[in-house]
């Protein structure tokens with residue numbers, strides 16, 4: 001059997017060649033071709049559409065409770081079009097429109113690196129969603145509509161691609177989150193492979209919180225036979241590729257697995273005049289493919305929820321209000337947040353969801369200004385919910401430097417840095433572990449955004465100098481790779 005996924009030099013090589021350093025960002029000569037900027041929406045001009053309800057009535061469950069998965073889940077919770085509209089809106093809906101230069105930009109519920117929005121959502125519905133015929137649909141955030149791609153119940157086919165994972169087979173509906181790489185590669189080139197998982201993670205943070213607020217069970221699945229899901233959604237695995245599957249709800253009769261699945265050949269509107277390929281990205285994606293159910297079963301685990309959250313969480317806004325208000329902070333005042341706020345943000349954003357991979361991410365941070373916490377570099381233990389001081393001091397200068405010399409890192413109250421032990425993730429899951437870890441970091445980062453905004457504070461995702469970040473947190477972080485940074489603080 002060809003076990004490309006276990007030849008982990010591929011992930012090491014991809015990571016190495018896509019590192020940012022002080023020198024690389026000054027010498028690479030890349031510029032943005034604005035005339036060739038990709039369109040951020042996938043449009044099927046000839047597919048039948050179904051409008052989702054626009055009266056959303058988003059959840060008022062305290063956001064900290066929703067993100068930390070502390071809500072009773074009822075296996076019988078039904079899904080109807082109203083509920084579906086809320087879930088899809090929270091994951092990928094349009095929340096704001098702003099004119100930049102001569103053009104309008106539509107911002108979405110979840111943060112996306114560079115506001116490029118490479119992630120598309122497909123939905124496979126079962127027989128018991130009131131108002132929706134079983135089928136495969138594409139979610140169009142631009143007009144809040146579903147477009148029909150295939151008739152029939154495809155949940156069984158998806159479950160089979162996940163080695164007959166029962167939560168997927170019995171879900172009321174299943175979402176597939178899929179990346180159109182070019183959207184992000186236009187700006188970030190081969191490095192965008194990482195960003196696509198971060199963006200999937202921020203969407204998942206919103207989606208899982210919204211599902212939790214509705215009392216729905218979820219299962220986040222990263223291990224599946226790639227070619228099967230590609231075929232289902234009509235992706236080629238190079239230009240577009242499915243990254244994650246989310247089972248929503250439970251207790252439904254499993255779908256059939258013996259569906260006749262002809263190739264999907266639906267016209268879509270081109271994204272830009274020309275699309276470029278990035279061979280390092282394609283090689284990394286290929287090297288992390290799973291080819292059959294034996295390979296899927298050898299990696300996939302049943303990871304039950306490890307809820308985050310503290311018993312005495314501070315007061316915060318409701319989930320719906322938080323998602324609608326969220327936006328990346330563009331400038332921080334150099335002011336402190338309180339220790340209680342930092343604790344609430346870390347504790348509530350660090351749980352592990354019900355999913356098919358183990359916790360891979362470690363949390364480090366630089367405290368610039370937090371009342372009651374000494375300034376310095378810290379490791380945050382997810383298990384004990386404790387901060388461990390690595391070195392004391394004022395590191396505002398270094399924090400700003402590490403995130404590509406952006407003042408946001410220097411001016412925030414705390415700069416959170418998600419990292420993972422490279423050997424451990426590759427030993428545990430092969431190259432697929434690289435995908436899972438990037439996504440997990442995006443999930444934590446997305447929750448940190450929501451937690452900060454629910455407390456009236458601000459946040460922004462940040463990218464970074466790879467090796468300098470590891471060095472800064474070493475010796476504790478030796479052997480780890482940085483995954484994503486999120487700055488938290490007081491908006492200026």
Ligand SMILES: Cc1cc2nc3c(=O)[nH]c(=O)nc-3n(C[C@H](O)[C@H](O)[C@H](O)COP(=O)(O)O)c2cc1C
Pocket residue numbers: 107108110111112113114115195198199202326327328329406408460461462463484
């Ligand atoms: C993974 C990730 C990385 C990001 N990196 C940066 C960054 O390096 N610098 C920055 O100013 N904003 C960064 N952002 C913020 C995005 O630019 C922002 O999410 C996007 O413009 C959409 O705007 P919104 O978050 O206000 O909705 C990042 C966001 C994400 C999710």
